[in-house]
Amino acid sequence: MSLSNIQQSASQHLPFGDQRGARFYGTDILSVNQFSKEDLAYIFGVAVEMREMVARVGTFDLLKGKILANLFYEPSTRTSSSFTAAMERLGGSVIPIHEVKYSSVSKGETLPDTIRTLECYADVIVLRHPEKGASAIAAKYSKKPILNAGDGVGEHPTQALLDLLTILEELGNVENLTVTMVGDLKYGRTVHSLSQLLSLYNVKLHYVSPDILRMPPEIIEELNQKGISQTEHSTLEQALPETDVLYVTRVQKERFDNPEDYEKVAGAFIIDPEIMKAAKKKMIVMHPLPRVGEISMDFDDDSRAAYFRQMEYGLFVRMALLALVLGKA
Amino acid sequence: MSLSNIQQSASQHLPFGDQRGARFYGTDILSVNQFSKEDLAYIFGVAVEMREMVARVGTFDLLKGKILANLFYEPSTRTSSSFTAAMERLGGSVIPIHEVKYSSVSKGETLPDTIRTLECYADVIVLRHPEKGASAIAAKYSKKPILNAGDGVGEHPTQALLDLLTILEELGNVENLTVTMVGDLKYGRTVHSLSQLLSLYNVKLHYVSPDILRMPPEIIEELNQKGISQTEHSTLEQALPETDVLYVTRVQKERFDNPEDYEKVAGAFIIDPEIMKAAKKKMIVMHPLPRVGEISMDFDDDSRAAYFRQMEYGLFVRMALLALVLGKA
Amino acid sequence: MSLSNIQQSASQHLPFGDQRGARFYGTDILSVNQFSKEDLAYIFGVAVEMREMVARVGTFDLLKGKILANLFYEPSTRTSSSFTAAMERLGGSVIPIHEVKYSSVSKGETLPDTIRTLECYADVIVLRHPEKGASAIAAKYSKKPILNAGDGVGEHPTQALLDLLTILEELGNVENLTVTMVGDLKYGRTVHSLSQLLSLYNVKLHYVSPDILRMPPEIIEELNQKGISQTEHSTLEQALPETDVLYVTRVQKERFDNPEDYEKVAGAFIIDPEIMKAAKKKMIVMHPLPRVGEISMDFDDDSRAAYFRQMEYGLFVRMALLALVLGKA
Numbered sequence: 001m002s003l004s005n006i007q008q009s010a011s012q013h014l015p016f017g018d019q020r021g022a023r024f025y026g027t028d029i030l031s032v033n034q035f036s037k038e039d040l041a042y043i044f045g046v047a048v049e050m051r052e053m054v055a056r057v058g059t060f061d062l063l064k065g066k067i068l069a070n071l072f073y074e075p076s077t078r079t080s081s082s083f084t085a086a087m088e089r090l091g092g093s094v095i096p097i098h099e100v101k102y103s104s105v106s107k108g109e110t111l112p113d114t115i116r117t118l119e120c121y122a123d124v125i126v127l128r129h130p131e132k133g134a135s136a137i138a139a140k141y142s143k144k145p146i147l148n149a150g151d152g153v154g155e156h157p158t159q160a161l162l163d164l165l166t167i168l169e170e171l172g173n174v175e176n177l178t179v180t181m182v183g184d185l186k187y188g189r190t191v192h193s194l195s196q197l198l199s200l201y202n203v204k205l206h207y208v209s210p211d212i213l214r215m216p217p218e219i220i221e222e223l224n225q226k227g228i229s230q231t232e233h234s235t236l237e238q239a240l241p242e243t244d245v246l247y248v249t250r251v252q253k254e255r256f257d258n259p260e261d262y263e264k265v266a267g268a269f270i271i272d273p274e275i276m277k278a279a280k281k282k283m284i285v286m287h288p289l290p291r292v293g294e295i296s297m298d299f300d301d302d303s304r305a306a307y308f309r310q311m312e313y314g315l316f317v318r319m320a321l322l323a324l325v326l327g328k329a
Numbered sequence: 330m331s332l333s334n335i336q337q338s339a340s341q342h343l344p345f346g347d348q349r350g351a352r353f354y355g356t357d358i359l360s361v362n363q364f365s366k367e368d369l370a371y372i373f374g375v376a377v378e379m380r381e382m383v384a385r386v387g388t389f390d391l392l393k394g395k396i397l398a399n400l401f402y403e404p405s406t407r408t409s410s411s412f413t414a415a416m417e418r419l420g421g422s423v424i425p426i427h428e429v430k431y432s433s434v435s436k437g438e439t440l441p442d443t444i445r446t447l448e449c450y451a452d453v454i455v456l457r458h459p460e461k462g463a464s465a466i467a468a469k470y471s472k473k474p475i476l477n478a479g480d481g482v483g484e485h486p487t488q489a490l491l492d493l494l495t496i497l498e499e500l501g502n503v504e505n506l507t508v509t510m511v512g513d514l515k516y517g518r519t520v521h522s523l524s525q526l527l528s529l530y531n532v533k534l535h536y537v538s539p540d541i542l543r544m545p546p547e548i549i550e551e552l553n554q555k556g557i558s559q560t561e562h563s564t565l566e567q568a569l570p571e572t573d574v575l576y577v578t579r580v581q582k583e584r585f586d587n588p589e590d591y592e593k594v595a596g597a598f599i600i601d602p603e604i605m606k607a608a609k610k611k612m613i614v615m616h617p618l619p620r621v622g623e624i625s626m627d628f629d630d631d632s633r634a635a636y637f638r639q640m641e642y643g644l645f646v647r648m649a650l651l652a653l654v655l656g657k658a
Numbered sequence: 659m660s661l662s663n664i665q666q667s668a669s670q671h672l673p674f675g676d677q678r679g680a681r682f683y684g685t686d687i688l689s690v691n692q693f694s695k696e697d698l699a700y701i702f703g704v705a706v707e708m709r710e711m712v713a714r715v716g717t718f719d720l721l722k723g724k725i726l727a728n729l730f731y732e733p734s735t736r737t738s739s740s741f742t743a744a745m746e747r748l749g750g751s752v753i754p755i756h757e758v759k760y761s762s763v764s765k766g767e768t769l770p771d772t773i774r775t776l777e778c779y780a781d782v783i784v785l786r787h788p789e790k791g792a793s794a795i796a797a798k799y800s801k802k803p804i805l806n807a808g809d810g811v812g813e814h815p816t817q818a819l820l821d822l823l824t825i826l827e828e829l830g831n832v833e834n835l836t837v838t839m840v841g842d843l844k845y846g847r848t849v850h851s852l853s854q855l856l857s858l859y860n861v862k863l864h865y866v867s868p869d870i871l872r873m874p875p876e877i878i879e880e881l882n883q884k885g886i887s888q889t890e891h892s893t894l895e896q897a898l899p900e901t902d903v904l905y906v907t908r909v910q911k912e913r914f915d916n917p918e919d920y921e922k923v924a925g926a927f928i929i930d931p932e933i934m935k936a937a938k939k940k941m942i943v944m945h946p947l948p949r950v951g952e953i954s955m956d957f958d959d960d961s962r963a964a965y966f967r968q969m970e971y972g973l974f975v976r977m978a979l980l981a982l983v984l985g986k987a
Binding site for chain 3: 057058059060077078081082084085088089096098289290291297308311312314315
């Protein structure tokens, strides 16, 4: 649906006159680029309300009678469970669809037909697909809202939203923060989306990575044009002391032609209590999870370790988005 | 349960005196052959009510507290999701059982035991199984109603019911229609069941298929005896202009010994806007889905393209059947 | 949580002053060894209430709004479905997580992180894992209660509880019964746990097994010290006539080096109507299921065949445990 149609239809359907909430009614959530700073503030406001409701009553019937089709073309226990929990905590139901055989979107056949089938059954569709652009194709064919839960090397917008909400809630503000991204910055979908969201604010970015896994030049260029201060590093040392948010990602062995090259660099990016002595007392360490050794379990009990709380913010953001696209927030 | 037992028990349990609805209480849905014309009219009446309720309120609590075991020995996203949605839109819950390892029913062990376990947990069981007759075996052992969601080369009665409902709702009537079935008529479970259901009405049938995939002679003979007019064709040309319902099925490459033979015929049965110029303005094109090229996506926006609406009728038929066998319709 | 914390917190949270029920609030169910005779009596009392409620109303809203994460690292249709049904019959919701790739707990990485993610979404976690001790590790990291649904060669406490409840409900009492365990007593997790639970009562045990599958000496020693009478046999003949509970388990071919050795013994432990002529009129035959020929289907209609009713007791025990650990029973 076009935006003007949506707004018109929303103002007809919604029992309240809130044009800001109405703006999301029936929309697809495909990319971080679709959100203005005001949109983010609104979504996060709803997410924080969701947190309060969950703390108070656990579950409530805002989306009672609504059905979510949770369509995963590749496994992702974490994301799939999070959307399922979000829908269930809002009193809605879920159709879990996890055993889908992979079938190429590029052939243009199966995905549109699957989506047009599911829109007959469900009120909203969450889609995880291994191919970039799959969620946009799905949205093109669906009359029901599509939430992109990751489309290959493309985007994973709800992850970026929960990352930003984590920063906001843990540190109170995003403005004037120094955010250091560590690990695989070349292939890491998460850091690409997050850096784009952060560029809406006045932040300072450090990129710490092995040479072959540096942040793509086109992203650096894009943020440069927005006036964002960016510095690249090959070790943590210089950036860590002034860091407010340390965003750690996994360095995959398979990225290296030579296993020895991997061994050489991998250790340099492991976060543990010793290294964290150089960091501020008030800062947070984040990770999109799952981790495979990038953050030592010894650090888990440190109050700065925000990565499990981050998972919880994911629940609240997804509850907020589901409620918003279904016109109930 | 025997039918007389069921009727007796139903009239005791049901809060209303409707003997027609009561007739379905506790019954298994195994085959299209179990339905009379009056049964079909009753089921479709309930299905149309379900459509109205879904349009009005989306979901309602007719089966609140009831549990469906969705037991799939082979994957079928479409059918499984449809039954899940049907149960959830009626306020009931689902136990999804999709990872069952295939174990031969012919050995007589596992399926009866699995069914007797599930009847301890659930109020109704939907069964998809690769072996013909599996649902009848399940029904023999189960005290709870079994809905056959496809048993190998056997039957898939809810598909045939939704096909017939689609014709009824889209064209207003089944009597005196010309129905043309296209594609693999030899192995297509769907066309076998549908032709049997249609033989209850006064219809004219055209069969269009490659020579090696013709409608089985025993079905032709059976319908002959019921006085149904049937004509076989090797191309669409002759039948298309007078067709009210064009039922398209997939021709699988694997059916041909020689790939060249496949290539020769496959193209002759592809439905696209050009070919459909020869068809009536008021007619419908159906397909059990998934399609793999038998109907061009270019035709999807044509109002005669009924195959996605067909999916929706599937939801309403399954809602009706669940409500009926649980004595709540 | 430590027990004293739990009790304190429970007495604050629970609307009633029942210290016995409160004792279970927030606890993990990891092992049969954690239960006293009084605990068992309490759990079974709640289970019997659950049975009455299910018979009367099918489903009720005791756990409405509560979410169960059903985390299965290996498939177990029966156990998984039983927990799902238990949660749904109590009005709660389920996050089904069945496609988890196996990742070694011994590496200490994935399971704790997965658990800490799921505790953000769910109120209670059921865990099935191929490694012994996995549920204890999960409990160590989780703030939400963990129910062990089988951890490799470790324990499967809810199975042992349902076995004991079956005996109690079918025979009225456990005291002074003669229980005969048949089949693979060496590797059978079920018989190990059950014998431990039974040792809380005054029972007489017979063990009937092939020589290479005898009950482990450490279990025999442990029960000896508790004063339990135990006798080993290589055939059923002697024990059967005085048996009150015949607990049959599967003898797996793979346990034998030589297939001929298997063929020689397997037949000796098959229960059928002929053999059962030597047994009492009032006694029960149990089996943890699935069976593969150990009990002839010809015996299924005998009133002493309790193995399908046993499945139902499993539902009631799991409903009781879920309600108890969530402070609602």
